[in-house]
Structures are given as C-alpha cells and as structure tokens.
Amino acid sequence: MSLLPHWSSRVFSVELDGAPIYFGVQEKFRGEEAPPPRVFRDARRDSCYSVLVCNRDRIGRAKFYAQLKDKLSRDLPPKCVLSPMSSFLPDVKDSLIRGYFLRADSECASLTERILGDLIQHDPVLVCSYLQRENGKLWTQHLWPHPGSETPREYCVVPSAEPQYHPSTLNIVNSDVFYSFEEAYEVLKKCGDIIPEATSVLELLPSRVEARSKPDFPVIVIEGLDATGKTTLTESLRDTLGAVLLQSPPQCLSPWRARFDQEPPLIRRAFYALGNYITAEQIGQEGMKTPVIVDRFWHSTAAYAIATAVSGSPCNLPAEGSELYRWPSDLLQPSLVVLLTLDPEERKRRLRDRGQGKTKEEQELDHSQHFRLRVEEAYRRIIGPSCITVDASPSADQVLQQVLRLIRGKCHL
Ligand SMILES: Nc1ncnc2c1ncn2[C@@H]1O[C@H](COP(=O)(O)OP(=O)(O)O)[C@@H](O)[C@H]1O
Numbered sequence: 001m002s003l004l005p006h007w008s009s010r011v012f013s014v015e016l017d018g019a020p021i022y023f024g025v026q027e028k029f030r031g032e033e034a035p036p037p038r039v040f041r042d043a044r045r046d047s048c049y050s051v052l053v054c055n056r057d058r059i060g061r062a063k064f065y066a067q068l069k070d071k072l073s074r075d076l077p078p079k080c081v082l083s084p085m086s087s088f089l090p091d092v093k094d095s096l097i098r099g100y101f102l103r104a105d106s107e108c109a110s111l112t113e114r115i116l117g118d119l120i121q122h123d124p125v126l127v128c129s130y131l132q133r134e135n136g137k138l139w140t141q142h143l144w145p146h147p148g149s150e151t152p153r154e155y156c157v158v159p160s161a162e163p164q165y166h167p168s169t170l171n172i173v174n175s176d177v178f179y180s181f182e183e184a185y186e187v188l189k190k191c192g193d194i195i196p197e198a199t200s201v202l203e204l205l206p207s208r209v210e211a212r213s214k215p216d217f218p219v220i221v222i223e224g225l226d227a228t229g230k231t232t233l234t235e236s237l238r239d240t241l242g243a244v245l246l247q248s249p250p251q252c253l254s255p256w257r258a259r260f261d262q263e264p265p266l267i268r269r270a271f272y273a274l275g276n277y278i279t280a281e282q283i284g285q286e287g288m289k290t291p292v293i294v295d296r297f298w299h300s301t302a303a304y305a306i307a308t309a310v311s312g313s314p315c316n317l318p319a320e321g322s323e324l325y326r327w328p329s330d331l332l333q334p335s336l337v338v339l340l341t342l343d344p345e346e347r348k349r350r351l352r353d354r355g356q357g358k359t360k361e362e363q364e365l366d367h368s369q370h371f372r373l374r375v376e377e378a379y380r381r382i383i384g385p386s387c388i389t390v391d392a393s394p395s396a397d398q399v400l401q402q403v404l405r406l407i408r409g410k411c412h413l
Pocket residue numbers: 224225226227228229230231232233350351353354392393394395396397399
C-alpha cells in the first residue's frame with residue numbers, strides 16, 4: 001500500500017473537545033522518548049484503536065468516510081468513544097486521510113476488535129491498535145495486516161509539533177473548493193453511476209465556459225449569512241434599479257438541491273460550484289440588457305466550504321492571502337460584492353420571526369459560534385473581487401440606501 005513507505009513521516013491528529021492533539025510514530029525506541037500525547041495519557045486502562053479511510057478513488061473515499069461514522073456508531077458498543085482523526089504529511093497538499101480514533105474500556109474491547117477485524121476484511125481501511133508499555137510511559141502503534149499480507153508492523157508513538165498549516169486545509173483544493181469549471185464537472189461526471197441526478201445536472205450546464213468580458217451593465221452580488229436580509233435587499237434593488245434578479249444556485253437546480261445536500265462535501269460542493277457557472281451564463285445574457293442583482297454567488301460557495309472543511313477556531317482557517325481564497329479564473333467577476341453582516345442575536349431574532357426550515361449547515365450556524373465566525377472571516381478573505389461589508393442592522397430602507405450609495409460610487413449608475 002502506497003501510504004506505508006511514508007508511514008513514519010506521517011503525523012496523526014485526534015480531535016478532543018474541538019482541539020487537535022498531534023502525534024507521530026517512529027520505527028524504534030530511542031530510550032529518550034517524551035511522555036505520550038494526551039489522548040493516550042487520558043486513556044489510562046482503555047484500549048485505543050484508529051481506523052483511517054484509504055480508498056484510492058476520491059469519490060469512493062468521500063462516500064465511504066460519510067458512511068463509516070454511521071456504521072461505527074451503529075455497530076460499536078455505546079461505551080466505545082469515537083473521535084475524528086486524520087493523518088497527513090505535514091504541510092504537504094492533498095496528503096490528508098481521515099478516519100476515527102476509538103477508545104474502548106476492558107468490557108467492550110473484544111467486541112470492538114471483532115468489528116474492526118470485520119471492517120478490514122471488507123472495506124478500504126487502515127486499522128491500528130495502540131498498546132501501553134511500562135505502565136503507560138510508552139505507547140506502541142500496531143498497524144493491522146491486510147488479509148493475505150505479512151505480519152503487523154509495530155511503531156513507537158511520539159508527540160509531534162503542531163504543523164504550520166492546519167491539516168484540514170491541506171485537501172481543500174478540488175475537494176471542497178473548485179477553482180475551475182472542469183474540476184467540478186469531473187466530479188459530477190464520475191458520480192453519474194451512483195447518483196442518477198448528477199446526469200440531469202450535467203445536462204443543464206453551459207456547453208462552453210470561458211471568462212468572458214464584463215457585461216455592459218453592472219453586476220451586483222449580495223452575500224451574507226442566512227437571515228441577514230439578502231432577499232429583502234435584492235428585491236428592493238431590483239425594483240429601484242429596474243434590474244434583473246438572479247440567484248446561485250439558480251432556480252433550475254432547485255429540484256436537485258436537497259438531493260445533493262445529503263452528499264459528502266466533495267460531491268455537494270461540486271454541485272454548488274457548477275451552479276455558479278449556470279448563474280454566470282444567465283448574468284452574461286441579462287447583463288447586456290440591464291443591471292443584474294445576484295443573491296449569493298461564489299463567495300458563499302467558497303466561504304461555507306472552507307469554514308466547514310476546517311474545524312475549531314477561526315485561527316485554523318487558511319491565512320489571509322492564501323491561494324485558497326482566490327476567485328476562479330474562468331468565472332465571471334461581478335462589479336461589486338456586498339456582504340451583509342448582523343449581530344448574532346439580531347440574526348437569530350430575524351430567523352425566529354421568519355420561522356422557516358433551515359439547512360443543516362444553517363442550524364450549525366446557530367449552534368456553533370466558531371462556525372459562524374469562520375464563515376464570516378472566510379467571506380472577508382476572498383479576493384478577486386473582495387466584498388464590501390455593510391452593517392445590516394438598520395431598517396431595510398436604510399440598508400437599501402447605503403447599498404445604493406455604494407453602487408452609485410462604484411458602478412456609475
Ligand atoms: N433591515 C432589516 N431590518 C429588520 N428586519 C429585516 C431587515 N431586512 C430583512 N428583515 C427581515 O429579516 C428576515 C430575514 O430576511 P431575508 O431577506 O429573508 O434574509 P436572507 O435572504 O438573507 O435569508 C425577514 O423576516 C425580513 O423581513
């Protein structure tokens with residue numbers, strides 16, 4: 001297996017209470033090993049295991065990773081604790097593999113081992129168990145052999161320094177955020193066999209995508225979290241400016257949206273990315289005749305994708321200026337992007353008053369302050385064009401007047 005030659009260069013990260021704990025492995029005891037990392041010190045008398053998903057094909061890997069949690073939560077004894085885990089080559093792009101770290105007490109260890117033994121027989125996983133030596137002063141990692149292969153490999157567990165780039169940023173390109181039509185198209189094309197709806201989406205796509213010259217009329221995108229007032233503002237702008245109002249994802253994708261919202265990030269994000277290209281095609285046509293207002297566009301696609309891929313505090317986001325925030329070179333660039341921001345309490349009040357159902361991601365915005373901060377910060381870091389922030393807390397009319405001033409200043413309307 002190609003992962004193995006680099007096994008002792010890999011770093012392992014276990015997420016405990018939202019914070020990563022890093023460790024590495026080395027072939028031999030050197031005698032001066034530092035104390036084991038906290039995941040092992042906490043484990044005391046429990047048995048520890050890890051399961052990492054290693055399909056070669058990325059669609060299979062995305063699908064199986066999503067199923068693995070359900071499978072493990074269903075089959076493992078309730079007392080077995082599951083934590084998200086990953087393994088990566090520090091600061092090496094596309095090197096991240098995901099999985100789970102398991103802690104089982106003496107009562108449930110043998111059942112856990114049976115379930116993992118069955119998993120390794122049938123599914124593309126790497127399984128390790130961890131054993132303590134010298135009263136927990138040292139831990140060893142035992143990589144289970146695959147059916148038919150040689151003996152298990154034993155390594156010594158050692159603490160590892162925090163990498164420069166948070167591991168969850170390593171695989172963002174073309175897994176969470178797509179920087180060209182072709183890359184997103186490839187994913188949906190490959191899904192055709194397992195998701196028949198993907199073929200219907202592909203049929204709606206423009207036949208050719210090219211970064212065309214700007215339409216004659218201004219194109220104004222309104223961005224912001226749910227309930228910040230995008231619908232209210234975009235409708236008023238349409239009426240005031242005699243503009244056409246478009247949205248991303250476009251109306252023609254509505255029948256498929258709920259279906260793709262259930263898919264793992266790779267597939268879900270490719271769907272939204274392609275939606276932007278359909279909207280861009282519509283903008284290109286309408287923008288030759290009138291100004292165009294757009295309710296959400298690429299900023300939303302990229303900001304939510306990055307904020308979901310990265311866990312924990314906004315400090316874990318890719319740094320400002322990172323290439324991950326760049327606009328796709330083949331996607332139409334709007335004349336102005338306005339980001340509506342709102343105090344979290346006022347946003348919740350508006351959500352309650354509106355009283356509609358929310359997507360899972362929007363519910364998460366309410367529950368997790370960190371997630372909301374990550375989305376807002378990612379919005380602000382995107383460039384090419386970057387967004388102009390507008391406080392959406394004044395009355396609807398005041399917000400409209402403020403945005404009209406911006407449009408007149410920037411777009412000569
Ligand atoms: N400036 C504003 N002041 C007070 N309430 C507002 C304002 N803008 C919108 N609302 C109300 O807040 C709720 C969410 O607004 P909406 O335009 O649907 O947001 P979004 O499209 O961003 O989800 C709606 O009930 C709307 O009437």
